[in-house]
Amino acid sequence: MKHPGVLMSESIATTSYTKRTYGGVSGEERSRQRRERLIEAGLQVFGTLGHDKATMRDICASARLAERYFYENFSNIDDAFEAVHLVLTTQLQARMTEAIAGVANDTPLRKTATGLTAYYQFIQEDPRRAQILLLDAPRLGHNNVRQEGSAMNCFSHFMASVVRQHSRELPHDMDIELVTTGLIGLAVQTGITWYHTGFQAPVAKIVDHNLYAWRGLAQWLDIQAERPMQATA
Incomplete structure (x- = not known):
């Protein structure tokens, strides 16, 4: 067994080696x-x-790198998947945020359509993203709506804000998290079906199929808002 002093010297030497400058x-x-x-x-x-x-x-x-470089960055294959997933979700959040900012003063339904359009366009641009974001990530627990900071958590907060914008006084017994979770599930499952058909339908049609639920929700909120007025009339 090597003496601890030898191991420490080797560690220092390795660190110095990796920090050297080559070719500028x-x-x-x-x-x-x-x-x-x-x-x-x-x-x-x-x-x-x-x-x-x-x-x-x-x-x-694929990277044309030795295996030791993999373990310099990731502990295992799941760790690598998480890193790739994080890059994609960060890109997706930026895309959706930028798109929604462009319609900040528009109607809630228009905001929703804009956000969904950005979401599906991001998926369609590169089918590899669909495999990772729509198929593998939910199964592996990376799209947990309750996970603060995750893409689905941010999407849930956005949806909740849109719902509240439409109706400032929500029914007291309405669970906003159940509503947004259902809407997210609709968006993801619609995307999975769309992916398996080879993205045959245009993005606008996929967005419209999501908006059926949003329009129904808007009508339901309108009905709920009218009830107190009817009761006092």
Whole structure:
């Protein structure tokens, strides 16, 4: 067994080695570039093979990097999936936020349609995103609506704000989380069906099929809002 002093010396030597600059590129920058390559490779592997069939060797082969670089960044294949999923959800949130900001003063239904359009366009642009976001992530628990900061949690907050904007005084017995969870489930399941058909229908049609539920909800809220007035009339 090696003496602790030898191990410490080797650790210091390895750290110094990885921080060296080659060709004008620092060790930190090379590490960042390798991580980006691994995540891009993860998108390709997870997006085409699916989570269950993907392996560390597949990702390394796609990135053209040695296996040791994989373990410099990820502890296992699930850790790599989480990293790829985080990149996609961050991109999706940015896309939806930007789109909705453009209709900030519009009607609740228009905001919803705009957000859903951005959501489905993001999926359609790259079918690999559908495999990861629609098929694997929900099954692996990464799209938990209750998980603060997750894409679905942010989407749920957005939907709740739209519902409240439509009706400032919600029925006292209305569970807003159940409502938004159901609407999110509709968006995801519609997207899965759309993906399996090869995105045959245009995005506008997919959005309209979601809006059936939103229009029904809006009508129901209007009815609930009228009841106190009818009772006092």
